Amino acid sequence: MTDEVLVARGLRKAYGARVAVQDVSLTLRRGEVLGLLGPNGAGKSTTVGMLCGLTRPDAGEVTLSGGVTLAADEAAYKRRIGLVPQDIALYEDLPARMNLSLCGALYGLPAEVIRRRAETVLAAVGLADRAGDKPATFSGGMKRRLNIACALMHDPDVLLLDEPTAGVDPQSRNAIFDTLEALKAQGKALVYTTHYMEEAERLADHLTIVDHGRVVASGTQAQLFAQLPAAQTLRVELDGEVADAALAGLPGVTRTGQRLDVQLADVGRDTAALLAALATRGVKVRGLASARATLEDVFLQLTGRALRD
Numbered sequence: 001m002t003d004e005v006l007v008a009r010g011l012r013k014a015y016g017a018r019v020a021v022q023d024v025s026l027t028l029r030r031g032e033v034l035g036l037l038g039p040n041g042a043g044k045s046t047t048v049g050m051l052c053g054l055t056r057p058d059a060g061e062v063t064l065s066g067g068v069t070l071a072a073d074e075a076a077y078k079r080r081i082g083l084v085p086q087d088i089a090l091y092e093d094l095p096a097r098m099n100l101s102l103c104g105a106l107y108g109l110p111a112e113v114i115r116r117r118a119e120t121v122l123a124a125v126g127l128a129d130r131a132g133d134k135p136a137t138f139s140g141g142m143k144r145r146l147n148i149a150c151a152l153m154h155d156p157d158v159l160l161l162d163e164p165t166a167g168v169d170p171q172s173r174n175a176i177f178d179t180l181e182a183l184k185a186q187g188k189a190l191v192y193t194t195h196y197m198e199e200a201e202r203l204a205d206h207l208t209i210v211d212h213g214r215v216v217a218s219g220t221q222a223q224l225f226a227q228l229p230a231a232q233t234l235r236v237e238l239d240g241e242v243a244d245a246a247l248a249g250l251p252g253v254t255r256t257g258q259r260l261d262v263q264l265a266d267v268g269r270d271t272a273a274l275l276a277a278l279a280t281r282g283v284k285v286r287g288l289a290s291a292r293a294t295l296e297d298v299f300l301q302l303t304g305r306a307l308r309d
């Protein structure tokens with residue numbers, strides 16, 4: 001497919017006897033956010049390290065569009081990839097613009113390009129008015145945004161973000177999401193590593209879920225949710241006396257006193273049929289509430305464990 005920007009096949013990395021990543025494959029397309037989701041220690045950072053060429057895999061290979069690989073042309077490969085590391089990598093006592101200049105210089109950009117790109121990326125992350133200020137005076141969220149700006153200086157096709165919202169206030173988190181949405185709209189391809197399922201749900205077109213170094217599922221959100229036995233639970237509050245016999249044979253129903261939890265594949269589609277069946281049986285309903293399935297439920301279904309520690 002021509003839209004493929006990065007294809008990783010069979011990545012493996014062990015540290016001594018500990019296998020951090022085992023047979024990880026993924027495909028990243030233009031204008032797409034790929035969410036790399038997994039609990040602490042699942043192997044996300046190690047995978048990102050291999051994608052950006054900082055960590056050498058024991059096996060497997062990453063190929064960029066045009067057939068560019070690290071082995072064939074390291075400089076060309078690295079020019080196409082930007083890394084936003086998990087740990088903020090800034091000179092705290094140098095002004096924001098100077099931090100960006102240093103990043104640009106690392107990529108050998110000419111001075112004029114550096115000046116122009118610095119203005120562009122500062123605007124992209126919403127820090128244009130803080131160009132002359134030092135990161136030491138920034139909030140955690142502003143530092144994160146400058147960290148992203150650094151990775152954009154050489155205008156890479158692919159941006160790898162390793163937990164870019166760690167320790168960030170809600171306002172900066174939204175600013176980061178806006179920045180990433182704008183990059184996506186420009187056709188950049190993003191890998192977004194997180195153990196926050198809400199972030200993955202909000203941003204990611206495709207998801208690769210990792211656990212203990214292995215891919216346990218990958219696909220679009222719809223494909224992942226389809227793996228759940230029931231996508232949603234509808235909570236029904238009963239009105240008045242209802243005998244158990246009146247509910248007999250209704251599929252997916254669990255009764256707790258006056259409450260029914262009903263597993264439905266699709267609340268929007270299946271609620272009317274359920275209410276009709278209850279009405280036919282003379283069962284009166286006082287209230288309804290739906291609980292949407294989340295990626296947390298998907299992870300639990302796949303691994304039997306919660307996503308967060």
Ligand SMILES: Nc1ncnc2c1ncn2[C@@H]1O[C@H](COP(=O)(O)OP(=O)(O)OP(=O)(O)O)[C@@H](O)[C@H]1O
Pocket residue numbers: 015018019020038039040041042043044045046047195
């Ligand atoms: N340099 C290293 N030396 C030894 N072990 C390592 C090294 N880097 C990672 N590991 C181990 O590899 C496994 C995967 O770690 P990794 O940092 O890739 O996970 P992660 O999913 O990014 O976790 P987190 O969300 O906590 O950052 C862990 O067991 C970790 O201890």
